[in-house]
Amino acid sequence: MEVDSIEPQPQEKIEQIESADLVVAILADLDSESIATVCRDLQTLEGSPRLAVLQNEKRASATPAGAETAGKSAFPFLISWPLLRPDPAGTPALSMFAAYQSVFAAGEKFGARACCVVASKLENAPPRWICQMAKPMLEKEIDLVLPRYAPLKFGGLMNSSIISPVTRSLYGKRIHNAMGPDLGVSQRLYRKMLGAERNSRLNGIHALASLTSAALCANSQVYEVHLGARVYPPTDWANISSLMAQILSPFFLDMERNAVCWQRMRGSVPLPTIGDPLPAPQDTGTLEISRMVEMFQLGNRDLQEIWAFVLPPATLFELRKLSRAPVEKFYMPDELWARIVYDFALAHRLHMITRDHLLKSMTPLYLAWVASYALELEKEKGSGIDQRLERLSAAYESCKSYLVSRWRWPDRFNP
Amino acid sequence: MWEQVKQALVQSTLRFLTRFASMLPGLVALILAVLVSILIALIFAFVIQRLLIRMRFGERLVEWGFSSPGESTTKGAALVVSRVIACLVILVGFFIGITAFDAEWTSQLARSALGYVPNILAAGLVFLVGVIIARYLGRSVLIGAVNMNLQYARLLSMGVKWLVVVLSLAMALEHLKIAPRVVELAFGILFGGIVLALALAVGLGSKELVTKSLGGEAKKPPSEMIEDPLRHL
Numbered sequence: 292m293e294v295d296s297i298e299p300q301p302q303e304k305i306e307q308i309e310s311a312d313l314v315v316a317i318l319a320d321l322d323s324e325s326i327a328t329v330c331r332d333l334q335t336l337e338g339s340p341r342l343a344v345l346q347n348e349k350r351a352s353a354t355p356a357g358a359e360t361a362g363k364s365a366f367p368f369l370i371s372w373p374l375l376r377p378d379p380a381g382t383p384a385l386s387m388f389a390a391y392q393s394v395f396a397a398g399e400k401f402g403a404r405a406c407c408v409v410a411s412k413l414e415n416a417p418p419r420w421i422c423q424m425a426k427p428m429l430e431k432e433i434d435l436v437l438p439r440y441a442p443l444k445f446g447g448l449m450n451s452s453i454i455s456p457v458t459r460s461l462y463g464k465r466i467h468n469a470m471g472p473d474l475g476v477s478q479r480l481y482r483k484m485l486g487a488e489r490n491s492r493l494n495g496i497h498a499l500a501s502l503t504s505a506a507l508c509a510n511s512q513v514y515e516v517h518l519g520a521r522v523y524p525p526t527d528w529a530n531i532s533s534l535m536a537q538i539l540s541p542f543f544l545d546m547e548r549n550a551v552c553w554q555r556m557r558g559s560v561p562l563p564t565i566g567d568p569l570p571a572p573q574d575t576g577t578l579e580i581s582r583m584v585e586m587f588q589l590g591n592r593d594l595q596e597i598w599a600f601v602l603p604p605a606t607l608f609e610l611r612k613l614s615r616a617p618v619e620k621f622y623m624p625d626e627l628w629a630r631i632v633y634d635f636a637l638a639h640r641l642h643m644i645t646r647d648h649l650l651k652s653m654t655p656l657y658l659a660w661v662a663s664y665a666l667e668l669e670k671e672k673g674s675g676i677d678q679r680l681e682r683l684s685a686a687y688e689s690c691k692s693y694l695v696s697r698w699r700w701p702d703r704f705n706p
Numbered sequence: 707m708w709e710q711v712k713q714a715l716v717q718s719t720l721r722f723l724t725r726f727a728s729m730l731p732g733l734v735a736l737i738l739a740v741l742v743s744i745l746i747a748l749i750f751a752f753v754i755q756r757l758l759i760r761m762r763f764g765e766r767l768v769e770w771g772f773s774s775p776g777e778s779t780t781k782g783a784a785l786v787v788s789r790v791i792a793c794l795v796i797l798v799g800f801f802i803g804i805t806a807f808d809a810e811w812t813s814q815l816a817r818s819a820l821g822y823v824p825n826i827l828a829a830g831l832v833f834l835v836g837v838i839i840a841r842y843l844g845r846s847v848l849i850g851a852v853n854m855n856l857q858y859a860r861l862l863s864m865g866v867k868w869l870v871v872v873l874s875l876a877m878a879l880e881h882l883k884i885a886p887r888v889v890e891l892a893f894g895i896l897f898g899g900i901v902l903a904l905a906l907a908v909g910l911g912s913k914e915l916v917t918k919s920l921g922g923e924a925k926k927p928p929s930e931m932i933e934d935p936l937r938h939l
Contacts, residue, residue: 532853586855593852593860597845643765645842651849 311368311401312340313425316394318347318374318387318410318472329409330369332419340429343401345372345394372397385537387472391498395481405429406481407436410472415441415519415569423516423565424475434511435503436475439467439564441520441571442676444668445578448661449538451680453632460629460687460694461546461553462507465561467515469503470538480506500541501548508552517566535657536650543639554695559688571676578669581618583662588614590655597652601638606630613659623663625686631656632687633694641701736803743799747792754791758784829881836874840867858907865904872896 315333317326326346333342348371374390391408398406405428409421417423427433440447450468458469476484483505484498506513527534546553591598591614599607609627616622635653639646668679764783805816844867851859876893880886 529854532849582855586853589855589857589859590852593848597849641765644845648845648849651853654853 311343314343314398314403315407316345342368344369347374388497388499407475412522413519434477434480435506435513438473438518439515441569444574446523456684456687463556463559497541501545515562515564520571532651532654543636547640580662583658587655587659625683628660629687629690732806735806739799739803743796747795751788751792755784755788829878833878840870
């Protein structure tokens, strides 16, 4: 496939595409060949739905311009769209959330029955995986299709340690990647998200952070599709606390908004899945566990005055005990970690201190959990990861009563 | 001669008594004004204290970074604010009472004292805002430094906090016009002293900590040489 043949449409061509059944947005940094593959795959969808494939404006302009390619393009439905805006403020997560908003706006403009987002590069991806995501929404009127990536031991740790187990515990559905980022959304759901965003601009609704909870609280149909292993961006250690704040703040806000919904739920059930589980590649590299433990010990020494306001004395006592443990015996129990996350969610709700400070002060605790998890799993293989994460999710579920009690009676309930 | 002395004494006593009698209504007015202002101050203090407790004023102070968690309770913070307001009301009542004397010097005293009130308020506001900013910055630096694994995080945070407090105190004293030259000089010495102390503490006093901290960084190989398998997002 030649680069010229996948040139995006100029503005006048966008105007000509009046409607589409399916909008697919490519947020991932894919090369021309991969985009062409996605486009070819989409053309094989049953019923020949009208397509609009969006790729980022900036990327499109960077592609060498071919003469009169737009009109002769092999994919006349490929459109350049302002998806990812430059991020001068250093808030990559927030600009990512805004990109989803932009995709949903495009969906509304074209009157699409569903929107799909391709936000990651995958390893061992099943063939035509994007069609697997789009098909259920076009054929079965499913509202949300979430990815289920092949599990990596040390990949997506913020998701596997906080986002997914908390979502599962709150809404009673065993979701593995509540925030995608590769996902499919029905017209009903994306319109709901757009409406909610317009009605509450000051309420901090983020298209991506609130999507899964909105679907679950409305009892919408949610499916998971087995994908290959996701290629995660490398860790930016200098900004990890800022990223935590950017990700967790909308997540905790959403938790606050849906309190009436999740307080009723108990237990959890698995979601229907599409496709078969795929093997994950082995993690390579050297872990620096002692560095994370050191950061936790430093936090335990210097951030006590902040933690003391968020965490109950019993938790603080356990943390002090943990900070004295040698690196090789470093172990943070899952129940302790789950209670810490719940306590921070509550402190976020109660505005106990500035929210930015609160979430950033959680970083050493998060690193303590990562260190403990990494020590445990360093030599594990295959199914060990699933079992380990299942144990963590079970701990979150067992501590839900603690969360509900503290949430209802923050002043009175003292464990 | 004795008669003349006696007459002078009687006249001076009469003059004193006449003046004292002319001042009596003013004195009574002063006492009344102070008593009434005390009564109003008590009512004000009670109402404001209740209002602040209901507004969870103590927690709000912590949220704004004005005080540390656990340092102030809602009741304590509300009590302090209500007492300060009560004192101000009594002070105003006292000045109103003083002007009732109708004497030139009391009017002048009251005028100059009241003219000084804006300076006091401005200085108080500058200092208050300074303390809030100092606390906020101190906490930001502390969290940031801990997350960067700097062993001297607390020292750094304290240094930043006190720098801002000293700066705002100097600005407040400038507003109060209290020995401006001395304040300028003292501020320069104190500010420079804190910076020097920080530099010495980090460079020499905390030599071991710095060596450990920097050594830890130096020992670490560059990220491109050793691949870190941890992926958080």
